[in-house]
Amino acid sequence: MPWDSSIYFRFIDVYDYNVAYSEESCGSLIWLFRPLGIDQSIWGTDNIEALKTVLRNAPISSRNQMVKDAALNVVMQVLLSMKSSQIEEAVNALDRDHLDILMKYIYRGFETPSEGSSGQLLAWHEKVHAVAGVGCIVRVLTDKKRV
Amino acid sequence: MPESLSFGIDPITAHAWNKDRTKLAISPNSPEVHIYHFQRGEWKLEEVLKEHDLKVTGIDWAPNTNRIVTCSADRNAYVWTQSEEKKWKPTLVLLRINRAATCVRWSPLENKFAVGSGARLISVCYFEKENDWWVSKHIKKPIRSTVTCLDWHPNDVLLAAGSTDFKVRVFSAYIKEIEERPVSTSWGSKMPLGLMMAEFSNSTNGAGGWVHSVNFSSSGDRIAWVGHDSSISVADASKGMAVCVIRTDFLPFLACLWVSENRLIAAGHGCCPMLFEVNETGKVHFAGKLDASLKKETSGVSAMKKFQSLDRQARTETNDTSLGTLHQNAITSVCLHTGNKANATKFSTAGVDGLLAIWDFNNLESAMRGLKFN
Numbered sequence: 001m002p003w004d005s006s007i008y009f010r011f012i013d014v015y016d017y018n019v020a021y022s023e024e025s026c027g028s029l030i031w032l033f034r035p036l037g038i039d040q041s042i043w044g045t046d047n048i049e050a051l052k053t054v055l056r057n058a059p060i061s062s063r064n065q066m067v068k069d070a071a072l073n074v075v076m077q078v079l080l081s082m083k084s085s086q087i088e089e090a091v092n093a094l095d096r097d098h099l100d101i102l103m104k105y106i107y108r109g110f111e112t113p114s115e116g117s118s119g120q121l122l123a124w125h126e127k128v129h130a131v132a133g134v135g136c137i138v139r140v141l142t143d144k145k146r147v
Numbered sequence: 148m149p150e151s152l153s154f155g156i157d158p159i160t161a162h163a164w165n166k167d168r169t170k171l172a173i174s175p176n177s178p179e180v181h182i183y184h185f186q187r188g189e190w191k192l193e194e195v196l197k198e199h200d201l202k203v204t205g206i207d208w209a210p211n212t213n214r215i216v217t218c219s220a221d222r223n224a225y226v227w228t229q230s231e232e233k234k235w236k237p238t239l240v241l242l243r244i245n246r247a248a249t250c251v252r253w254s255p256l257e258n259k260f261a262v263g264s265g266a267r268l269i270s271v272c273y274f275e276k277e278n279d280w281w282v283s284k285h286i287k288k289p290i291r292s293t294v295t296c297l298d299w300h301p302n303d304v305l306l307a308a309g310s311t312d313f314k315v316r317v318f319s320a321y322i323k324e325i326e327e328r329p330v331s332t333s334w335g336s337k338m339p340l341g342l343m344m345a346e347f348s349n350s351t352n353g354a355g356g357w358v359h360s361v362n363f364s365s366s367g368d369r370i371a372w373v374g375h376d377s378s379i380s381v382a383d384a385s386k387g388m389a390v391c392v393i394r395t396d397f398l399p400f401l402a403c404l405w406v407s408e409n410r411l412i413a414a415g416h417g418c419c420p421m422l423f424e425v426n427e428t429g430k431v432h433f434a435g436k437l438d439a440s441l442k443k444e445t446s447g448v449s450a451m452k453k454f455q456s457l458d459r460q461a462r463t464e465t466n467d468t469s470l471g472t473l474h475q476n477a478i479t480s481v482c483l484h485t486g487n488k489a490n491a492t493k494f495s496t497a498g499v500d501g502l503l504a505i506w507d508f509n510n511l512e513s514a515m516r517g518l519k520f521n
Contacts, residue, residue, distance in 0.1 A: 096394060100394070132396055133395070133396025133397060134377075134396065134397065134398050135377035135394060135395045135396040135397055135398070136396065138356075138375075138376060138377045138398060138399055139376050139377060139394065142355070142356040142375050142376040142399075143355075143376070144350075144355075
């Protein structure tokens with residue numbers, strides 16, 4: 001059973017959680033099932049594709065805090081599992097909109113540090129800032145919709 | 148090098164020129180307005196206008212009728228006219244607002260002016276001859292928050308307003324008592340007072356920021372605005388209200404100004420005027436920084452250069468905190484100096500550092516290698 005596996009312990013058990021099946025939350029629920037697809041590629045070689053996928057599906061419009069937290073966990077996994085040498089290549093592969101979303105996750109990641117996470121996130125921050133400038137950071141602050 | 152005038156240490160909140168650019172009205176972040184006159188090669192303080200109780204938030208100088216209008220946080224606006232003794236005399240304008248006024252603009256024909264306010268409305272004021280006073284009419288719907296910036300369409304009727312509800316709106320400010328029915332434009336044909344002709348959002352998916360400045364191009368077909376999310380946008384009424392937004396890498400802009408039908412200047416917290424170009428398809432792109440200061444902006448200064456600059460400036464400490472741009476703090480306003488919106492050769496910027504700089508495109512051309520100016 002995949003739900004027994006150690007990596008999935010931090011995700012919500014959807015059978016316990018009663019969700020109103022509105023159009024919006026259905027799209028957001030994908031986040032609960034997607035890890036099955038993304039985590040495989042973490043252990044694969046295509047980390048950059050994994051990053052693109054998580055950013056493309058970021059639940060920005062969702063009002064469901066649990067979905068957002070679940071998404072944050074997955075993004076953190078991807079960001080922290082990549083080697084420092086790969087960061088620059090990954091950042092260059094993203095477009096401006098995705099860089100804005102990535103910067104939002106970097107700051108969100110700073111809010112809840114874990115062992116060694118801040119150092120790695122600072123490396124990400126430096127590389128994203130080099131490409132997207134201060135405008136990217138300004139948009140983290142001015143955007144009403146948080147990740 | 149741009150010509151720069153220092154007006155002390157107080158930030159310049161607003162500035163306006165008279166018709167031949169020999170006089171300048173500025174407000175140094177206080178309830179006063181200072182009028183400077185260029186005489187014998189230098190700028191001399193000619194008069195201080197003291198009528199407002201709170202900070203002056205906007206100044207505009209009508210070039211042909213030579214009247215100054217000022218608006219303030221004290222919910223008032225005054226129209227100043229020069230008497231025979233060359234003294235400026237104020238006339239109170241009843242704006243009928245219960246919050247601070249934020250910005251003011253004379254219309255192109257100078258028969259009326261518009262004031263934006265925190266009362267979520269725009270006061271369009273005109274002079275009523277029968278009662279010998281200035282009367283205001285309100286544009287309220289559907290503005291939901293403070294109006295931060297205004298600009299008039301060249302037809303003297305349409306008015307663009309940016310607001311802190313993340314929207315830019317084009318309204319009709321047609322006052323039937325003082326003018327003829329306007330002919331139709333690319334923004335619409337029926338223009339009763341207060342009708343919203345178009346609304347643009349400075350936010351996508353709830354992102355976005357306050358609109359800091361809005362500007363009509365010289366033809367009136369295009370409108371540009373800058374927002375606090377470091378974005379600059381251009382909408383074109385002649386192309387079906389098509390909007391192009393670019394989210395820049397810079398700090399947010401606070402002011403923007405068209406200098407030709409295809410080029411616009413934006414300046415703000417980055418302390419440096421930036422040039423943007425709009426191509427035939429309506430796409431905006433960054434064309435260059437107009438502040439070609441010699442000092443390097445990047446933090447990658449070598450150790451050798453650091454000690455050289457220490458030695459040259461006779462300093463003993465290594466912290467050189469001055470910026471690599473002319474302005475040492477945010478630029479708050481940009482005004483046309485020479486030319487018009489279709490073809491400007493000089494523009495002025497004023498900032499929080501108390502500096503007013505006049506930028507000349509002819510001088511900048513040689514400094515900006517690789518950029519061609521028509």
